[in-house]
Amino acid sequence: MPRVLTVYYKHKPGGFCRRLQFKIQAFLDKGWEVHYIAIEPFPYTHQNLKPHILPTPMSNHHSILFWIYFFTAIPGFLIWVGAKNKINLITTGSPLYAFFCGPAKWLLRVPMITLILIKPNFHTEWKSGLEIFRVLERFLERLGLKWSNVSLANSWGSGKAWKIMYGKDGGNIEVLPNHVDAPSFDKLNNRKKILNEFSLENDFFLIANTGLLQKRKNLDCLIRALAGANNKKVLLLLIGEGEEKESLKELAESMGVADQVIFTGWRTDARELVQGSDLFVFPSLREGMAESLLEATTCQLPCLVSSIPENIDVIQNPEQHFPSNCPEILTEKINRLIKDKEYYQNLCDSTNEDKKRFVFDWGKKFMEYVEKLMKKN
Numbered sequence: 001m002p003r004v005l006t007v008y009y010k011h012k013p014g015g016f017c018r019r020l021q022f023k024i025q026a027f028l029d030k031g032w033e034v035h036y037i038a039i040e041p042f043p044y045t046h047q048n049l050k051p052h053i054l055p056t057p058m059s060n061h062h063s064i065l066f067w068i069y070f071f072t073a074i075p076g077f078l079i080w081v082g083a084k085n086k087i088n089l090i091t092t093g094s095p096l097y098a099f100f101c102g103p104a105k106w107l108l109r110v111p112m113i114t115l116i117l118i119k120p121n122f123h124t125e126w127k128s129g130l131e132i133f134r135v136l137e138r139f140l141e142r143l144g145l146k147w148s149n150v151s152l153a154n155s156w157g158s159g160k161a162w163k164i165m166y167g168k169d170g171g172n173i174e175v176l177p178n179h180v181d182a183p184s185f186d187k188l189n190n191r192k193k194i195l196n197e198f199s200l201e202n203d204f205f206l207i208a209n210t211g212l213l214q215k216r217k218n219l220d221c222l223i224r225a226l227a228g229a230n231n232k233k234v235l236l237l238l239i240g241e242g243e244e245k246e247s248l249k250e251l252a253e254s255m256g257v258a259d260q261v262i263f264t265g266w267r268t269d270a271r272e273l274v275q276g277s278d279l280f281v282f283p284s285l286r287e288g289m290a291e292s293l294l295e296a297t298t299c300q301l302p303c304l305v306s307s308i309p310e311n312i313d314v315i316q317n318p319e320q321h322f323p324s325n326c327p328e329i330l331t332e333k334i335n336r337l338i339k340d341k342e343y344y345q346n347l348c349d350s351t352n353e354d355k356k357r358f359v360f361d362w363g364k365k366f367m368e369y370v371e372k373l374m375k376k377n
Contacts, residue, residue: 005087007037015291016117020093026363052081078104098144111377114148117288120165145169150373152176155289157309179362180294190276205234205338208277210270210292213242218283221327227255228331236261239270275299297355302347317350
């Protein structure tokens with residue numbers, strides 16, 4: 001039985017960890033034994049899924065002290081777990097993590113395949129403004145790319161960005177886009193559930209957004225666009241949690257739309273909430289390829305997205321794009337969708353066509369790359 005080793009510090013809600021779970025499931029479906037290193041068990045189990053918990057004395061898993069400890073301890077722990085379990089392959093979820101897997105790859109003499117699920121220099125841009133950390137992250141990412149036998153970017157825009165930044169060290173980057181399933185559902189029933197839960201009248205126009213409430217999600221643009229619409233029958237569902245929640249509430253209050261913004265928190269029925277809505281808006285400043293956007297394409301409603309390459313990879317119709325710093329343009333599109341039924345249906349049909357490119361067997365495609373790599377080694 002082939003054995004694979006992966007590492008990520010802990011499972012969190014959101015598309016990044018969901019994609020890592022898809023990767024693990026692809027190995028399990030093929031009968032592989034999957035060993036993972038983390039600071040706490042992942043919230044899913046399988047007879048061939050083997051956790052290896054790295055002890056940590058810190059309760060705060062976001063402090064600089066924790067990250068220094070984690071990335072100092074993890075290379076040796078990877079070597080120990082890999083050697084003990086006779087690992088055949090290492091896989092990870094970013095070039096930064098690939099760097100710390102490098103010593104295990106070389107000492108154990110096994111290949112490494114890396115998923116690229118974020119933009120280059122992602123962590124420093126959103127967690128520190130210090131140039132020294134930016135330079136350090138670029139150095140580590142460059143080596144992580146160089147040491148990976150294969151790197152799979154989850155969007156064409158993301159793959160291009162990595163190649164531009166790292167040149168020949170990004171020469172082994174290929175694109176395996178994220179996928180989405182398209183289950184059947186009852187849109188009218190899901191809408192009724194929303195109206196009943198939040199005591200809304202039937203003529204409300206419901207705008208949905210799902211994901212982390214973070215600065216990079218640019219949700220202040222969406223709230224400003226809502227205020228610009230000047231229509232009390234337009235309501236925004238922000239489905240998710242994050243550190244920006246309170247500041248977004250304050251913005252909605254200052255813009256006079258606090259009663260039109262519902263913060264639902266994390267929901268197990270997030271996709272059903274989108275299915276029951278009239279419009280999905282995704283104003284992000286940076287993405288890989290967002291799981292929440294892909295899911296929205298399956299929900300029989302138009303999607304409007306900020307005009308960053310990763311979003312344009314999914315939603316191709318220029319009429320559905322808007323500059324991330326121009327809430328007034330987003331307002332115009334929202335108002336037109338409310339008033340113009342033909343325009344609404346055209347954008348709905350266009351979104352449905354975009355969906356079709358991402359409905360495929362991702363696990364099968366991923367394992368094709370893995371099997372090809374293993375044959376070479």
